[in-house]
Amino acid sequence: MSVRIGDTAPNFKADTTNGPIDFHEWIGSSWAFFFSHPADFTPVCTTEMGRTSQLSEQFAARNVKPIGLSTDGVEEHMAWIKDVNDTQHTTLTFPIVADKGLKVAQLYDMIHPNESTTAAVRSVFIIDPDKKVRLTLTYPMNVGRNFDEILRVIDALQLADAKKVATPADWRPGGKVIIPPSISNEDAKGIFPQGWEEIRPYLRVTDVN
Known part of the structure; x- marks a missing residue:
């Protein structure tokens, strides 16, 4: 199985x-x-x-x-x-x-x-x-x-669940996160009032507390 x-x-x-x-x-x-x-x-x-x-x-x-x-x-x-x-x-x-x-x-x-x-x-x-x-x-x-990686991915999963975000390559706690493409800019304004940087329309990065 x-x-x-x-x-x-x-x-x-x-x-x-x-x-x-x-x-x-x-x-x-x-x-x-x-x-x-x-x-x-x-x-x-x-x-x-x-x-x-x-x-x-x-x-x-x-x-x-x-x-x-x-x-x-x-x-x-x-x-x-x-x-x-x-x-x-x-x-x-x-x-x-x-x-x-x-x-x-x-x-x-x-x-x-x-x-x-x-x-x-x-x-x-x-x-x-x-x-x-x-x-x-x-x-x-x-x-x-690699237990650092195991803890890192647990942190990433729990953050993603709590904040509706994705994490970039080599992300570490405290680093910038990605706003998923499934969240429109209009909806993102309410979810991420701190704003974001739009690198490409599909790649928006922001900070989370």
Whole structure:
């Protein structure tokens, strides 16, 4: 199954390091950062789990709940968390889904047979409170994720929802944003009273607070 932007994130029930969950119920009214890794007790994955834990306050400030997954079991996850905490100098508290039967990995198309038939690739799904998939990313097994980019795109998505804007290439919080072409100049006057710069009729940039 292929999970695409705009789809409702497939729901599932699974055991995790924090106990059994119903995924949609667990998300609740928050955003979710759902990410898979190939295996416990592997080097790149250990740094990624540690980095996610280290950024727990930044995720919480954005109303985002992290949740990991690998095709190992709960006991392996629990033992591995001790290693993550020790080597990455953190205290990991977010849940890690146990998926030894590959049920969730297959549901989210995390198994890429040319990479492995049993281990998940490094997939990322950003899911909003309406349970809609807003971003998908897939990394190869030997390349760790860029967490600055993950936080940046969450900021961009949340700003776009709140302010009816789009964000340009390399946008960072505080930077200029784009007024979507679907908003007429007349409507834009009410939505963006601060005004805008018209570079082209289809390219209008403005500031937001």
